[in-house]
Amino acid sequence: MTREHQTLALILFSLFIAVTLGITTWVSRNRHGSAEEFYAGGRLFSPLENGFAIAGDYMSAASFLGISGLIALFGYDGLLYSVGFLVAWLVVLFLVAELVRNCGRFTLADVVAARMSERPVRIAAGTASVTVSVLYLVAQMVGAGSLVGLLLGDSGTAARTLTVIGVGALMVVYVSFGGMRATTWIQIVKAVLLMGGAVTLTVLVLLRFHGDFDQLLLSAAERSGHGRRFLSPGLKYGGDWTSRLDFMSLGLALVLGTAGLPHILSRFYTVPTARAARRSVVWAIALIGGFYLMTIVLGFGAAALVGPDEVRASNASGNTAVPLLAAFLGGGARSTGGAVLFAFVAAIAFATILAVVAGITLASSASVAHDLYASLKRRHARQRSEVAVARVAAVGIGAVAIALGLLAQDLNVAFLVGLAFAVAASANLPVLLYSLFWGSFTTRGAVWSVYGGLIPAVVLVVLSPVVSGSPESLFPGVSFQFFPLQNPGLVSIPLGFLAGWMGTVTSTEEPDVAKHAETEVRSLTGAGAV
Numbered sequence: 001m002t003r004e005h006q007t008l009a010l011i012l013f014s015l016f017i018a019v020t021l022g023i024t025t026w027v028s029r030n031r032h033g034s035a036e037e038f039y040a041g042g043r044l045f046s047p048l049e050n051g052f053a054i055a056g057d058y059m060s061a062a063s064f065l066g067i068s069g070l071i072a073l074f075g076y077d078g079l080l081y082s083v084g085f086l087v088a089w090l091v092v093l094f095l096v097a098e099l100v101r102n103c104g105r106f107t108l109a110d111v112v113a114a115r116m117s118e119r120p121v122r123i124a125a126g127t128a129s130v131t132v133s134v135l136y137l138v139a140q141m142v143g144a145g146s147l148v149g150l151l152l153g154d155s156g157t158a159a160r161t162l163t164v165i166g167v168g169a170l171m172v173v174y175v176s177f178g179g180m181r182a183t184t185w186i187q188i189v190k191a192v193l194l195m196g197g198a199v200t201l202t203v204l205v206l207l208r209f210h211g212d213f214d215q216l217l218l219s220a221a222e223r224s225g226h227g228r229r230f231l232s233p234g235l236k237y238g239g240d241w242t243s244r245l246d247f248m249s250l251g252l253a254l255v256l257g258t259a260g261l262p263h264i265l266s267r268f269y270t271v272p273t274a275r276a277a278r279r280s281v282v283w284a285i286a287l288i289g290g291f292y293l294m295t296i297v298l299g300f301g302a303a304a305l306v307g308p309d310e311v312r313a314s315n316a317s318g319n320t321a322v323p324l325l326a327a328f329l330g331g332g333a334r335s336t337g338g339a340v341l342f343a344f345v346a347a348i349a350f351a352t353i354l355a356v357v358a359g360i361t362l363a364s365s366a367s368v369a370h371d372l373y374a375s376l377k378r379r380h381a382r383q384r385s386e387v388a389v390a391r392v393a394a395v396g397i398g399a400v401a402i403a404l405g406l407l408a409q410d411l412n413v414a415f416l417v418g419l420a421f422a423v424a425a426s427a428n429l430p431v432l433l434y435s436l437f438w439g440s441f442t443t444r445g446a447v448w449s450v451y452g453g454l455i456p457a458v459v460l461v462v463l464s465p466v467v468s469g470s471p472e473s474l475f476p477g478v479s480f481q482f483f484p485l486q487n488p489g490l491v492s493i494p495l496g497f498l499a500g501w502m503g504t505v506t507s508t509e510e511p512d513v514a515k516h517a518e519t520e521v522r523s524l525t526g527a528g529a530v
Helices: 002-026 034-041 047-058 061-103 109-113 118-208 215-224 227-231 241-260 262-270 274-306 308-314 321-329 337-378 385-408 412-426 431-436 443-461 491-506 513-525
Strands: none
Touching: 002 118, 002 337, 034 262, 034 337, 034 385, 047 118, 047 262, 047 274, 061 109, 061 118, 061 215, 061 227, 061 241, 061 262, 061 274, 061 308, 061 321, 061 337, 061 412, 061 431, 061 513, 109 118, 109 337, 109 431, 109 513, 118 215, 118 262, 118 274, 118 308, 118 321, 118 337, 118 385, 118 412, 118 443, 215 227, 215 274, 215 443, 241 262, 241 412, 241 431, 241 491, 262 274, 262 337, 274 308, 274 321, 308 321, 321 337, 337 385, 412 431, 412 443, 412 491, 431 443, 431 491, 443 491
16 A cells, blocks of 8 residues: 555544544543443433444444455355344344343343342353453454555554554553443444445445446456356355355354344443333444445445455455455545545544444453452442452453454454354353243253353364364464364354253252242333333
8 A cells, every 4th residue: 555545544543543532531531430330321321322332333343344345255145244234133122122221230141140149140141241252352353453454565564463452452441441431422433434434435336337236246246257156145155065054054143143242232221211222223223224235335346346356365354345445436546536535444444443342342341340250259349349340351351352363363354253143142142032031041041051052152163164274264284173164153052042941941949930020020111120
C-alpha cells in the first residue's frame, strides 16, 4: 500500500481511538462504582440505544472482514455465515431475550443458578463463558493483524504483532475504566459507522453493475475461475461426506450459538424491563439483517471487481477482501480516491474490532468476578471488591487473547468465530434452555450439561484439522488430528443436551418445585425481576 494509505488510515485509526477514549474518560467520571453500574450500565439504556449496541456488539470483524472474504473466495458456500448469523436471532428473540432479562442480574450463571446449588453451577457456567469469550476475542485480534498487514505489507510483521498487543491493551482500558456504560456508547458509535460504511460500499458496487445483481453474480463467477460452480453449493463444503458433515456442523453452530454468547446475553441486563429487552432485539434484527444482506453484495463485489486471486494473495483466508474492494471502488490502490476510501473502510473495520473486544472482555471479566470469584468468596466479597476483581480479570483475559491471536494470524476470522459459536451452543445453550423450560432439571444436570458440551467441543477442536494435520493448521508441521471435521458442533451440541438429561435423570436430588414455580412466574411475567 502507498504511504498515503498508511498515513490516512493511521490518522483515522487514531481519531476513533481518541473519541472512544474520550467517551471512556467522560463515563468514568460519572460512575459510582457499584456492580450494577459496571456490569449493566445502571440499566438505563433505551431499546433503541441497546438495539444499536447489540448490533455493534454482534457485527464483528468476522462479519465485516471474514464473511465477505469467504464469499469472495468460495461464492455460495460463504453465504452460510451470513444466513446463519442472521437466523440465529430468531432463537434469541423467541426463546431467550425476555426470559433471561427477567431471571438474571448480570451473567448467564444468574439464570441457571436461580433454582440450583449456586457454587458448582456458577463455576461451570463461568468457566464456559470465559472459554467462549477468549475464542471470540482471538478472531478480533486476527482481524486487527490482517488489517495492519495489508496496510504495511510484508514489512509489517512486527507492526501486526504490536497491533494485536495494542488492541488488547485498549480493550482492558475501555473495560477497566468505563465498564458497561462506556462500552455501550462505543458500540453504538461503531454500529453507526459500520452501517454507513457498508451502505456506501454496497451502493458503489451496485452502481458499477447499474443495479443489476444478476450481472454482479455472473461477473463474480467468471472472475472466480470456477464458472457456475461459484454460484452453487459445494465449492468449499462439497465433495466427500466429511465436507458435507462439516457444512451441517457449521450451520448448526451458527444458528444455535448466538443464544449462548455471554457478551450478547449480558446486553439484555442493560435495559430496565423485559419488554425493553425484546424491543432491543427487534431493533438489532433490523440492523443486523440489513447488514448481512449487504455483506453478500460486498463479497460477490470483491470477487467480481478485485478477483479471488488478488484477495488470496493479500491474505490467504480472505480477511482483506473488503478493504481491497474499497480501494478499487475509489479509483485504484494508488489513486487519491482509493486511498481515502480504503482508509475509511480500514478505520471502520478497526473500530469494529475495538468495540467488539470491549464488549466481550466486559462479559468475560464479569463471569470471572461475579461467578467464579464470588462463588468462592461470597461471604466476604463486597460489590466494590467484585468490581475490582473484574478489572484485574480483564487484564488476564486480554493477555490470553493476545497470545492466542498472535498464534492464529493466518486463519479466517469468520471461521474462528464459528468455533466460538460451536462452543457456546454446546456448553451454554443446553443448560440455559433446560433451566428455563424443564421443571425437573437439577444441579447435577446443569453441571453435566455445561461440561458435557464444553469439554468435547474444546477437545474435538484440538484434535481437528484446525490445529494440526494440514497446511492451513495452526501447527502444520505436526499431526495429531483424529477428528475429521473443522467445526465440532454436530457432535458436541447434542452431547451437551444429552449430558444435561443424563445428569438430571441419574441425580438423587429432588427438584425444588417451589423454586421452579417462582422462576417460571418471574421469567414469564417479570414479577420480582431486578
